Amino acid sequence: MTSLAEWQHRFAEALRAPDTTDSGPSRQQGFAVYRNNVRQSLIEALAATFPHTRTLLGERFFTSVANDYARHHLPDEPRLIRYGYRFADILDSLPAMADYPYVIDICRLERARLDVSHAAAAPPLDAELLARAHDPDALQCKPCPASHHLIGRHDVLDLWQALERGEAGAPVGARGQWHWLLVRHGRRVDIQPVTPACGALYHALEARPALGEALAACSQRHGQTETGEALGTLIGLGALMRLHDEEALS
Amino acid sequence: MSMDVTGLPWAAQGIGLKHQHVAELLAQRADVDFLELHAENHMSAGGPFRDDLAAIAERYPLSVHGVGLSLGSAEPLDTAHLRRLVRLVDELRPALVSEHLAWSRLQGDCYNDLLPLPLTEESLAVVVRHVDETQQALGRRLLVENPSLYVHLDNTLEEADFLAELVDRTGCGLLLDINNAYISAHNLGRDLDAYLTALPLSAVGEFHLAGHHLDTDVTPPLRIDDHGSPVSDAVWQRYAQLSRWLPQVPTLIEWDARIPALSRWLEEVDLARFHHSAHRATAATAEGGS
Known part of the structure; x- marks a missing residue:
């Protein structure tokens, strides 16, 4: 593995795990901007794809589920309209959805x-x-x-x-x-x-x-x-x- | 690779293409010289958005701005995505095509942000290879945009030197995002004048302008690129200076969050024209003649 590849692995790991002990850029306060950009943009992408689901669940609950989804399921390609194929399955697995x-x-x-x-x-x-x-x-x-x-x-x-x-x-x-x-x-x-x-x-x-x-x-x-x-x-x-x-x- | 002719007028002024403005843009020709679209939002196989884009392309010159090619990834380019970009560019024949000095893809995951990379000889070789590959596939020159930075990186090369080498080795152009340059200078304690004068300015093929905000919840405060607010006075001042040096270069006003009404966005274009050196030169001539 090249050093750039190693560096990017560490950076990506720190994006996904907030409590990283890495000594690189993730220790700097500005790193939170990247973490927030990634998470927020994916939540917004899900909100754009599932507006009616968001209406039915309410803003707070939807954002909470979307945040969790974005943490565990990154897109596999850059077109955001292709993001969220497992979102309904994840929703379906939540005990809180039993009544809805x-x-x-x-x-x-x-x-x-x-x-x-x-x-x-x-x-x-x-x-x-x-x-x-x-x-x-x-x-x-x-x-x-x-x-x-x-x-x-x-x-x-x-x-x-x-x-x-x-x-x-x-x-x-x-x-x-x-x-x-x-x-x-x-x-x-x-x-x-x-x-x-x-x-x-x-x-x-x-x-x-x-x-x-x-x-x-x-x-x-x-x-x-x-x-x-x-x-x-x-x-x-x-x-x-x-x-x-x-x-x-x- | 020879320089391609953009077909845009001298000092062209453009705005982003957003679906909520499409009907208005089609109903009446807006006072802009070109529209810029994010490539990844228009890579569908068909449907009404593609039909709208075809209609827009008949009426306005376009710029295709990619955000997902991940030129800075240590791993090889995503060839499927590159093919999609080539298809879009072949269809639209835009005046400009651009991407970022950034990475977003790692082992099949897309991080959906323009992540920074350490500027080293190794990174330079990677980006040169990927820009070469992209320009080869597109059959035309790519503009590469400077990043907005929030952390110090493990650099062994200065950013301006890195970009100059990239231009030299690949023949690519630069998309100089003045807002990004301003943000990075503030956040990293960089000398903005020194940075700008060290850039290979003759390679600049487009300016980007956008809004940012100051996050005072952290110490020291960070300037954060938000593409959701008007261009700041400090960035306008730099634009006025750079447009004196490079008066012919097209300018794009970005607005990707809290998107305003088209009329409000066009007011920002008027401001760009006001700050542009060409306007000032015309105004000065008019004053001198009266």
């Missing part, structure tokens, strides 16, 4: 919304293409990059809409297993409740882009009728994109 489990769903929706918002654009699969296909089962398609399927544990869509309108809260719906599909349309990310079959088909198409195979895999569990409706929903919401579809056309 629906906040975890809001937190996961916020993370997914940000990803969908910044994902690549792609032309959605046209229903007419499917109708014109010589062999629809051979059509290759997959979920659009600007889409995401999420399973929540509470019906929080009314609460989400209220938060989007700037309101502080709204009644939370029933517990259960709720499937949502997030799709970007223009500048807006829409969140739609969908059926479990829709979620299953979405993931089947991620794994195997041949439409026929994905439909067969989905039908085994959800039946042909529900699977057919799921395909209609995914196409209708613009959640699918074409992939090597030329050979399927007559």
